[in-house]
Amino acid sequence: MKELELKYGCNPNQKPSKIYMANGSELPIRVLCGRPGYINFLDAFNGWQLVSELKKATGLPAATSFKHVSPAGAAVGLPLTETLAKIYWVDDLGDLSPLACAYARARGADRMSSFGDFISLSDVCDVDTARLIKREVSDGVIAPGYEPEALELLKQKKNGNYNVIQIDPDYEPAALEHKEVYGITFEQGRNELNIDEDFFGNVVTENKDLPKQAKIDLAIAMITLKYTQSNSVCYVKDGQAIGIGAGQQSRIHCTRLAGQKADNWWLRQCPKVLNLPFIDSIRRADRDNAIDLYIGEEYMDVLADDAWPKIFKEKPEVFTREEKRAWLDQMTDVALGSDAFFPFGDNIERAHKSGVKYIAQPGGSVRDDNVIETCNKYGMAMAFTGIRLFHH
Helix, strand or coil: CCEEECCCCCCCCCCCCEEECCCCCCCCEEEEECCCCHHHHHHHHHHHHHHHHHHHHHCCCEEEEEECCEEEEEEECCCCCHHHHHHCCCCCCCCCCHHHHHHHHHHHCCHHHHCCEEEEECCCECHHHHHHHHCCCEEEEEECCECHHHHHHHHCHHHHCCEEEEECCCCCCCCEEEEEECCEEEEEECCCCCCCHHHHCCECCCCCCCCHHHHHHHHHHHHHHHCCCCCEEEEEECCEEEEEEECCCCHHHHHHHHHHHHHHHHHCCCHHHHCCCECCCCCHHHHHHHHHHHCCCCCHHHHCCCCHHHCECCCCCCCCHHHHHHHHCCCCCEEEEECCCCCCCHHHHHHHCCCEEEEEECCCCCCHHHHHHHHHHCCCEEEECCCCCCCC
């Protein structure tokens, strides 16, 4: 297949639309089910690059959950704790394969953003992963292959219209890439930067200690940022992104957005949230929305007298600001990556509130001394990579 006609482009009025190889060669993909669209393929190809690099950097199966050409979550296949299995709503599925664990982490970190995602998997999709995907609201999946039973499960989604794409894992794109905007063609070399543990050798803070897990988490953060719309910041803990801020014009707003998502991930693990008494008939998406409101500033939207009986069996107590802060103070050893330099120490101050201990960023700001000083105040270890990772 040398070209594939699409239903439409980014929007229904943008026709005609297709994908094809400019050199006339075969496309490196096969559509096994469904009819993927323009944005589906953008998510799929960006996500595939991300998980391929995570697998290369860590040696572990990797998964990402993409929405609107940025990852909502990304993770490698480490086992789930009992608490994580519960907040990701997979505690009823038993022991999961490493690949399924990776997707549970990627999907579960920010379930609000992952709703209706496009999934990328580094490895052949197995039955465990397909079972997990089958019950989530998702637009499609790309992987290097599918076990026969897994493919049959996925073909049952959306009345047989779920998008399933197989990609050739040996495909290598050309060194130069092109993009057309307003009838004008842009050309640049592909970003082939290799990110691994050695990427973080230039530690500029008083604290020089970067343990192996911290380097892995920083690598996950920077690889994730490589495929996230800039400005972007990524918080990572124990092998998974827990907060991604994408496409913000201001670095501090990006840091705050990603930090709030990281905070929400941790707050969901508080017993007060884990034990919310949901009514039996509540749908998964409504449950996620209710949790998001309950742990936020607009909690009365779910605790008002005319609202809570539709969600809970009994009215929960308010999760007070003081209780939330006390729980958040227990989150530690978080890694933080930034796709460009931090211009001011206020970003570090915000990161500290979300338990950040390890940071990687390019450096090069005229206020690097202020940023380093703020890290030293909190005993953080920060590496300057010297390399920006903008993605547009």
